[in-house]
Amino acid sequence: MLRDLEVDFLLTNDDGIDAYGLQALGQAIGAIGTMAMVAPDTVRSCCSHGVTTAEALQVVQIDSVSWKVSGTPADCIRVAIKHLRIRPKWVLSGVNEGGNLGVDIHYSGTVAGAREASLMGLKSMAISQYLRRDRPRHWDLTALRAIHAWRHLQSLELEPTEFWNINLPVVESTRVDLPLVQCRPEPQMLTYDFACVDQESSDQGRSDPAQWLKYRSNYQERPRSELLDVAVCFSGQITATRLSSKF
16 A cells, blocks of 8 residues: 655646656755655646546656556646545646736636646646747746746745646746736637648548648737736736635
């Protein structure tokens, strides 16, 4: 029978166990406390709060404190707590490769990992790094900023089903202790449409060929309202949004 594994931090994400953001956070957080990592075996982005109940989950131990699971972030939290018997003081989900701002929270597997933990009565935080195609990515710096955000918020009281959603901005500075602003989510959706793409060769000659569509959007041009999370993050500040899993 497995013994309880008591740690300071349990880490997960929706980009997969090998994602740069998760691995950088694991390295940085391990310097300030004990940690375990249970994450999907592959990319599960935009999976929302899906859980696996009809299929078997494969759980593979990587080392003494790391496991990969053939499921969603919410599955990973369930497996970590119920099966692996990990007992964390905090659950950190991320760092996600891309922002989870505004209504993104409904689609995000990263946010769902933190939400699932809060439903289990655990203190939790989803952490995402807003990205721009024209700016380089510095995951080690991102991880330090994530820890800065956690340090800033960890002593604040959370209701039993509340958790934090953190978004880190893109800035030129290498400063770690960026200003952090508590704010509400932006209610306006990201504008998007679909572009037709070439049909696959398997459709050639069929009487009812499929139509193939590719999602497209411009994240940097999304609507934003003053003092809400999109505008705050785009202005170069860390956003901290208190979310609740209550109905």
